[in-house]
Amino acid sequence: MNAARSTAFQSRRFLAQVVGSNKGQDQPKASSYKVVVVGGGAGGLSVASTLSETLGNNAVAVIDPSDVHYYQPLWTFVGAGLKTFDESKMPMSEVMPEKAQWIKNSVASFSPNKNTVTLANGDSISYDYLVVAAGIQVNWGKIKNLPQTLGKNGVTSNYAADSVEKTNEFVKAFKGGNALFTMPSTPIKCAGAPQKAMYLAEEQWRKAGIRDKTNINYFTGLGKIFAIDKYGNELLKICKARNLNINYFTDLTEIKPDTKEAVFNIIGGDKKGSQLTLPYDFLHVVPPMSSPDFIKSSELANADGWVDVNKDTLRHNKFSNVYSLGDCSSLPTSKTAAAITAQSAVLKHNLLNDINGEGKEPSKYDGYTSCPLITGSETLILAEFSGYTGKPQETFPFDQSKESYLTYLLTKELIPEIYWKSMIKGTWDGPAKYRKLFGSA
Template structure:
């Protein structure tokens, strides 16, 4: 008969064995990429082609991939929604394994991630490109009102398809546009929709019966003054009323009232009646990132702003909207970020000691101000200074830039960025530098 000590020792060993066995990954890859957006696909396309099959996994739950920069054109009636979407299977790299599930937990101390179905996936290197989380519930009543009776948002796949319909049905009154008190993807999008709608009202003959009101939680119309001054002048010329530091907190759909908090006036509450309202919803880091060891104090993946490498876990990288990089969250930023990240990651994988690539904060916000009018804003989010590709002053309204953004860049996105071959216009900018006139700001 076994002694109590022997039996306890046996039980303890079995318990530790069970724990050890449970911690083992169900699958393991050289590189795991979290997110099937532009950042994740760009990185996984290049790295999986380099390493071959069974080496790279992309964890992405969605069956569809959206080119969301096109949604402003969809909302403005200038593009068909179907042009903005493709099956995820069609854009997923053929050499990467697609794990169609959600990540629920990161365990960077043990180089694993946990999925919603309970599986554990191991990695040598982790790339987090999980995008941004839209927090509809942070505006009371918004979720219930969205897509009905003149309430819309180009940040939602269903609602964006109703925006132009609502604009066509608009017969006058208050047309309200909002910008949240949070970071957001494509921060120029709310302003673009305001200008497109104002033009639509002119074209439909109801502008003289319409108040176009842009309530932004920001302190100015655009964060980079180099372009913001031009936008403000246009807004004044087109009689667009701007109210700064006005944060949307509630939609009272029954009474057609939008409730705002004035952060410049001790949080004073005021209501605006609306006949049409386009809402840019509050956004933030995905919860599963915010609650992980990878997050900084604000909840974003805590990476070095130059190298895109995690500040604590050196085999972890991040890019795009979920990262802590202090630049605008745009697809254009991802192009340049992806080139830097891939250079540094591949050097690690190959064991090469090379000079680390450095990200300069490049981003772009093509500011649509009319059906055939666009200001091609390109700048560093780190310095606020222009990083323009072409040797002209890009603050000018341009039909050519509108064509480039509307027709050419989507093709570069699908056929270049997602396939890992396009890493932004930096090379072209450097080639054209000798032709660039000295700037007078």
């Protein structure tokens, strides 16, 4: 390195040390920010990107302990061997907005009356505005023996980074027998994903010629296969045609690894209060979920533990400088990344309105959400609806409750591109404008 380049390199390094950088967690960090965003997932990044661009360098901090950012919707494809796990992840340092500060730590508690959060290492960070986007907590330990059984002897889940590849491995190794797929009675992220795993596995077993040796049962804690009947009715037809047995009001409570049995509590219907024990050769588990403990125990939580926000404006019902979006929020709609596309646009409008004091009309969220129900390696039912009205809000000018190859390709190839290149960069506000363009709004 010549002397001039060496000096330039050293001064850049010195500068980086002084002002800090989102790429490194060892850089000195400020303890006060205009906006603090808790969580660098789908919701946190889509908000932090726009806010940091608008407010400039180091006005926004994102607090997240994870080295890796996952595009979780891809895990259904990964579990079926249709995408690789690597395609679902990026180093957090590479997706963090350039102008935001990444504080690589966990939030342990909130003090909304003092406008501070406390980190797991005891540091206190203060804010003018707070955005909470910490996702949902998957309660693996609530099913007896699940933590030690997961990823072994046919027990798997598409809901964890370290077991999703096992789904494909176990589906391929399966030689016939009892295959069970579960869905809990609690709210979960992507309520369609538990059954998508079943449709994709069934197709593989059919193609492998072992379908007639295989019993497939789906156990849901709920009383319906899908919340919106327009799509649920089509799914029921598919289940009937493909001999997939649906069992309602059944919650998995225990796995007996020694005898390879699954134990269910029956929580509704004629046999309410009883238990059912079934042998399994393949078991795809979706555990109960809840708001994260550190939110549940905070003043930000409603009675059910979620961040208590107004369903229209996404502003906290008690603390006016606090907002929330995504899976940890109380928004009464289905918890998906698709829902966040519409939520983040509303949140950013309203929060920037507060900051700039322009007194613009608040933007309102209409409950839009979407669930791409993958029914095979070339078919998909694209459910799009408002969780607030229960009415479909479809983008395309055709009946999306019918299986389609076009929406399959869109979900598998185009939407991941939109996610990485636009959604988490803060420039994708969801498909509402296309609904207008196609005349479907």
